Amino acid sequence: xxxxxxxxxxxxxxxxxxxxxxxxxxxxxxxxxxxxxxxxxxxxxxxxxxxxxxxxxxxxxxxxxxxxxxxxxxxxxxxxxxxxxxxxxxxxxxxxxxxxxxxxxxxxxxxxxxxxxxxxxxxxxxxxxxxxxxxxxxxxxxxxxxxxxxxxxxxxxxxxxxxxxxxxxxxxxxxxxxxxxxx
Amino acid sequence: xxxxxxxxxxxxxxxxxxxxxxxxxxxxxxxxxxxxxxxxxxxxxxxxxxxxxxxxxxxxxxxxxxxxxxxxxxxxxxxxxxxxxxxxxxxxxxxxxxxxxxxxxxxxxxxxxxxxxxxxxxxxxxxxxxxxxxxxxxxxxxxxxxxxxxxxxxxxxxxxxxxxxxxxxxxxxxxxxxxxxxxxxxxxxxxxxxxxxxxxxxxxxxxxxxxxxxxxxxxxxxxxxxxxxxxxxxxxxxxxxxxxxxxxxxxxxxxxxxxxxxxxxxxxxxxxxxxxxxxxxxxxxxxxxxxxxxxxxxxxxxxxxxxxxxxxxxxxxxxxxxxxxxxxxxxxxxxxxxxxxxxxxxxxxxxxxxxxxxxxxxxxxxxxxxxxxxxxxxxxxxxxxxxxxxxxxxxxxxxxxxxxxxxxxxxxxxxxxxxxxxxxxxxxxxxx
Numbered sequence: 248x249x250x251x252x253x254x255x256x257x258x259x260x261x262x263x264x265x266x267x268x269x270x271x272x273x274x275x276x277x278x279x280x281x282x283x284x285x286x287x288x289x290x291x292x293x294x295x296x297x298x299x300x301x302x303x304x305x306x307x308x309x310x311x312x313x314x315x316x317x318x319x320x321x322x323x324x325x326x327x328x329x330x331x332x333x334x335x336x337x338x339x340x341x342x343x344x345x346x347x348x349x350x351x352x353x354x355x356x357x358x359x360x361x362x363x364x365x366x367x368x369x370x371x372x373x374x375x376x377x378x379x380x381x382x383x384x385x386x387x388x389x390x391x392x393x394x395x396x397x398x399x400x401x402x403x404x405x406x407x408x409x410x411x412x413x414x415x416x417x418x419x420x421x422x423x424x425x426x427x428x429x430x
Numbered sequence: 431x432x433x434x435x436x437x438x439x440x441x442x443x444x445x446x447x448x449x450x451x452x453x454x455x456x457x458x459x460x461x462x463x464x465x466x467x468x469x470x471x472x473x474x475x476x477x478x479x480x481x482x483x484x485x486x487x488x489x490x491x492x493x494x495x496x497x498x499x500x501x502x503x504x505x506x507x508x509x510x511x512x513x514x515x516x517x518x519x520x521x522x523x524x525x526x527x528x529x530x531x532x533x534x535x536x537x538x539x540x541x542x543x544x545x546x547x548x549x550x551x552x553x554x555x556x557x558x559x560x561x562x563x564x565x566x567x568x569x570x571x572x573x574x575x576x577x578x579x580x581x582x583x584x585x586x587x588x589x590x591x592x593x594x595x596x597x598x599x600x601x602x603x604x605x606x607x608x609x610x611x612x613x614x615x616x617x618x619x620x621x622x623x624x625x626x627x628x629x630x631x632x633x634x635x636x637x638x639x640x641x642x643x644x645x646x647x648x649x650x651x652x653x654x655x656x657x658x659x660x661x662x663x664x665x666x667x668x669x670x671x672x673x674x675x676x677x678x679x680x681x682x683x684x685x686x687x688x689x690x691x692x693x694x695x696x697x698x699x700x701x702x703x704x705x706x707x708x709x710x711x712x713x714x715x716x717x718x719x720x721x722x723x724x725x726x727x728x729x730x731x732x733x734x735x736x737x738x739x740x741x742x743x744x745x746x747x748x749x750x751x752x753x754x755x756x757x758x759x760x761x762x763x764x765x766x767x768x769x770x771x772x773x774x775x776x777x778x779x780x781x782x783x784x785x786x787x788x789x790x791x792x793x794x795x796x797x798x799x800x801x802x803x804x805x806x807x808x809x810x811x812x813x814x815x816x817x818x819x820x821x822x823x824x825x826x827x828x829x830x831x832x833x834x835x836x837x838x839x840x841x842x843x844x845x846x847x848x849x850x851x852x853x854x855x856x857x858x859x860x861x862x
Contacts, residue, residue: 264539318448325452325471329459343467351474354452358445358580362522363543370544370554373522377545380521380579384478391473395466420454421480 264368271360271374272309275353279305279320282349285342286327297327308353313361321350344392348385355381438491438575438584446581449479482579489517489548493573495589504599504685507536507557512571512589515551522576525554527569532562532596532684546575561684563598563696565742567591597738598700599685631660668712668727670760671699671737672784674770674777675719678746680798691771694796696741698769698838703737714760715740718780719747721756727764748776757784765790769838771797772821778828785831792844793828793835797821 283298283305304320328346338346359377363369456472459465491514498509512525526541536557546552558568569591575584633649636656644658673695680690689697703713707729714727715737725733725740757780760766766789770777777793785791803814825835836844 313444315444318444318451321448321452325456328471329465329468338467343470346467347471347474350471351478354445354448354475355478355580358443358448359521361444362524362576362580362583364524364526364541366539367524367526367541367543368539370542373543373545377521377580380481381478383481384474387477388470388474392470395470421476 263371267369267371267374268360268363268365271356271363272312275309275312275317275356275360276305278349278352278356279308279324282324282346282353283327285346285349286324286331294327294330297323297330301327305353308357309360312357317354317357317361321354324350324353340392340395343395344388347388347392351384351388352381355384436490436492438587440487440577440582440584443576443581443583446479446482446578449475449581453479478579479581482581485519485578486582487516487518487520487575487577491516491520491575491584491587493571493587493589495569495571495592497568497592497594500593501595501597502560503597504560504563507559508568508594510556510558510568510571511553512556512573513551513553514546514573514575515549516546516575517548518577519548520546520575520577521580523552523554524574524576525556526572526574527556527558528572530558530566530568532564532566532682533558533560533568533594535559560594560596561686562682562693563596563742565593565595568594595742598697598741633657634660667706668714668761668764669702669706670714670716670727670764670766671702672766672768672780673699673715673717673719673741673744674768674774674780675717675744675746676748676776677771677773679771679773680801688800689798691773691796691798691801692744692746694798694838695769695771695794696744698794698796699741700738701840702767702844704734707731707734713737714764716756716760717741717744718753718777719745719749721749721752724752724756724759726759727761753780757787760784760787760789762788765792767792767794767844769794769796771795772824772835773797775824778824781828781833782831785833791833792848793825793833794844795825795835795837797837799837 279301283301286301287294287298301320301323304316304323307316308320310316359374363373453472453476456468456475460468460472494513496511496513498511502508510527514520514523514525522543523546524541524543527535529540536559539556542554542556544552544554556571570588573587573589575587576582633646634657636645636650636658640658644660646657646659649657675692675695678690678692680688680693682688682690682693699715703715706713710729712727712729713733715725717723717740720740720743723740723743725737728736766784768777768781768784768791770781770793772778772793772795781791781793803810805811828835
C-alpha cells in the first residue's frame with residue numbers, strides 16, 4: 248500500500264512554487280524598470296515612445312521569458328539608451344554600470360525563468376545554484392565601467408577602429424566557437 | 431523504469447541566441463560609434479555566455495521513473511519519482527507527467543524543476559492521486575534538461591512507464607450475523623440449531639449427554655434440580671458475489687464525482703468480500719463478463735487480495751462464454767449476492783436461474799442514485815421515467831421468485847433482507 252501523505256506539505260510546496268515564479272517574473276520587471284529609469288534622463292518625443300514600448304516588452308518578457316520577448320525588450324531598451332545618450336558626452340560610470348547590471352539581470356532572469364515551465368514546482372536549490380553562477384558576470388561590470396569611465400572619446404584613428412572591430416569580432420565569435428567546439 | 435544512459439542532443443536556447451546577437455551588436459556599436467558604455471553593457475552578457483559554454487554538458491544522461499507503491503486505494507496519493515543522473519552539472523531538469531484522467535496531479539502540480547549535480551542522481555518527485563479503481567500506467571514522464579547556465583537545452587526526453595493498481599475503496603460495510611443456510615459446522619455465525627457455541631439459547635433441565643461444564647449451578651440451586659445453559663451452535667457460510675458487468679451505466683467521475691453502475695458494483699463487492707472474509711466465511715467471486723476467471727470460494731487475507739485482483743479487471747462486456755459452467759459450480763447452500771444495475775434482462779434471467787437452482791439469491795441494485803441518460807429530445811425524461819417503472823415491475827417479478835432486490839447503500843444495506851431471507855429459510859417447506 249502506498250504511504251498516505253498529508254496534504255499540508257503539498258499545499259505548502261505549491262505555495263512556495265508559486266512564490267518562486269512570482270519572484271522570478273517580478274525580478275525581470277524590476278530589472279527592466281531600473282533600466283528604463285536609468286535611461287530616462289530626457290523625455291523627448293521619440294524617446295518616450297521607445298520607453299513606453301520598452302515597458303510593454305519588459306512585461307511581455309516577464310510573461311513569456313522563454314520566447315523572443317526578452318530579446319525584443321533588450322533591443323528596445325538599448326535603442327532608447329543610445330537615443331538618449333547620443334550626445335557629446337560619455338554617460339557617467341555609475342549610470343552605465345547600473346544600466347549594464349539591469350540589462351544583464353533582465354537577460355539572465357529571463358534565461359532561467361524560460362527554462363522552468365510556468366506551472367512547475369521549482370526546487371529552491373536550483374535557484375540558489377543558478378544565483379551563484381551570476382556572481383562572476385555581475386562582478387565584472389563595475390571594473391569595466393570604471394575602466395570605460397576613465398576613457399575619453401577615442402580620436403578618429405583608423406588603426407584603432409580596425410583593431411577594435413577585430414576584437415569585437417573575436418569576442419562575439421567566442422561563444423559560437425565554444426559551442427561548435429563542444430559538438 | 432530505467433532508460434539506458436544516452437548522450438542527448440543539446441540545442442541553443444533563446445538566451446544563447448540573444449546573448450550572441452546582443453553582445454556582438456554592442457561590441458560593433460562600441461567600435462563603430464566609439465561608445466565605451468556599449469562595451470560595459472556587452473561585457474557581462476558575453477562573459478556569462480563564455481563561462482556557461484565552458485561548462486556545457488558533454489556526458490551521458492539517464493532518466494528513470496519509479497513509484498512509491500505499486501498499488502493503492504482510491505483517493506490515496508502516490509509519489510512518482512523520476513531519477514535523473516548526469517555526468518555534468520545541469521541547471522534545471524524539469525519533469526512533467528502527461529495528463530491522465532483518473533491519475534490527476536495533486537494540487538494541479540503537473541511539473542517540477544530541480545538542479546542536478548554531476549554524477550549524483552537527483553530524484554524529482556511529483557504526487558498524483560488515483561481517483562478510480564483499476565489498472566493503469568503511470569507515465570511516461572517527460573524530462574527537459576537545461577545546462578550551460580540555461581544556454582543549452584535538450585529536446586524532450588521520455589522515461590518508461592510503470593503500471594499501478596488502484597484497489598476499490600472499501601466502503602464501511604457491516605451486515606447482521608444471520609445467514610440463510612450454514613455450510614459448515616463451525617464458524618462465526620449463530621445457527622438456528624442448539625448446540626456447542628457461544629450465543630446463549632436459554633436454560634433447560636439437564637438431560638442425559640449434557641456436558642457437565644454446561645450446568646448452571648445458580649439456577650440448579652434455586653430450582654432444586656440440575657439445569658444447563660444451552661447455546662446455539664456456530665456455523666460458517668459461503669458467500670458468492672456475482673457481478674453483472676454486461677453494462678456500465680453513467681460516466682465515472684472517480685471517487686470525488688458520480689459513480690457508474692460498475693463503480694458501485696466493484697466497490698460494493700470489495701466491501702462485502704472484506705466483511706465476510708474478516709468474519710471467517712468463505713467468499714467466491716463470479717464476474718459474468720469474465721466468467722472463465724471465476725474465483726472459487728476461499729477464506730483469509732490472501733483470498734481477499736485474489737478477489738480484488740479480479741475486481742480490478744472488471745469492465746463492461748457482454749461475453750457469455752463459460753457463465754453456465756461457472757454458475758453450475760456454485761455450492762448449493764451458498765448465499766449468492768448478485769450486483770446488477772438491472773439494465774438488461776440477462777441479469778434478471780441469471781438471478782432467476784440461480785434461484786431456481788436452489789440458491790439463496792439477493793440482488794443488489796447498483797444503478798447509481800440520480801442516474802439520468804443524456805437528454806436527446808424532450809421525450810428523454812418521460813422515456814426514462816417509463817423505463818424506471820418497467821424496471822420496478824421487473825424487480826417485483828424477481829421477488830416472486832424469492833429474489834429480494836435491495837439498493838446498495840453501504841453499511842447495513844443487507845441487514846433487513848438477510849434477516850428476512852434467514853427467517854424464510856428456517857420456515858418449514860414442503861418437498862416436491
